[in-house]
Amino acid sequence: MTDNASLLETAKQVAYPNYRPAPFVLTRGRGCRVEDVEGRSFLDLSGGIAVLSVGHCHPELAEAIAEQAARLMHVSNLFYNDRAIELAAEITKRTPFDRVYFANSGAEANEALLKLARHHHYGLGDAVRVELVGTLKSFHGRTLGALSLTGQPKYHKGMEPLLGGVKLVPYGDLDAMREVVGDKTAAVLVEPLQAEGGLVVPPEGYLEGLRELTRERGALLLFDEVQTGYGRTGTFLAQEQYGVVPDACSLAKGIGGGFPLAAMAVTEKLAGALPPGTHASTFGGNALACAAGLAVLRIFDQEGLVERAASTGEHLRVELEKLAAKHECVVDARGRGLLRGLALADDVDAMATLHALRDKGLLLTLAGGFVLRISPPLNVTPEELDEGLAIVDALLADPPRKDA
């Protein structure tokens, strides 16, 4: 059963149908290329939705995983393992944070942040500070807590009741935050660039203002760097570009280079917020995942991937701006580093555009339903980007329209 048709037929019968995958089956990858079971090759500039920080199947990452798998995979958190300690140390060296808790997905890391915030105030004897403030159009994951802070009603539909004590206000609006952040607020959670919301860069002074406001009103400031972190926006963490240090932040996606791994990184003042027994994960921080995380950071250093994300990201910015100027169907070019995209005009059928690109051998994703998002491996070359953008350029001359 190695042809697309028979695998798709089986999938139709046995795979849970909560996704709408492309009509072919991928089986191998290297760098920015993937291949389906019939040998058809695609240029993958989606990076597995910003996950493949070091590219598909980087040999050093594959070797590190194989070596660790043969030595020690899992011991439970009743024991330390050497890899988790080493990776936590590496993350604290590269960020302003002092303590690291490992999880398995972005949503889980955000759940940890929310529990950390409530329990921090509870531990200080302030049982009233339970409210969590987030932003509209945000995305924090699909578990019920993370979903409650996700400001997209379409994902809430049919899932209510959601977590209580949550307030959502427009992103970028400091006055709206000033109105809701008060003596009942446990924390404010924001993305330093709204990714799934449509690659929305915060207005000048917003993150700095949130830092000041939360400090002044006794609430924690939490950043979701699940998509923006790990070099994606041209600095190791996006927050560095604003000089703002939140009290804690979540990391996922690029941290394992494709291996499921996530983290909550916190400043020392929160080290006691979740004492033993208050939060845990069976798989979180297992040796195999952390060995992958360590290999990713070694590759970052060897290949200078944060710096490359910044310089290749600048090339991408210039080229996307050219496309935005050339095609009337593009509203603007947006994003940071290697998390960028083209916002398509209202009358363009963005999903059909994405599918047409796929038919021409280019894999991208949509952000916010209307932004063609490019989030390639951080070691993508300018030539690979140009190859993909030439396909985009040709298609945007006559893109599929909604009323066609």
Ligand SMILES: Cc1ncc(COP(=O)(O)O)c(C=O)c1O
């Ligand atoms: C900013 C942000 N937070 C959280 C998540 C959820 O991560 P996961 O799907 O690993 O749970 C995502 C996923 O796209 C994300 O972009």
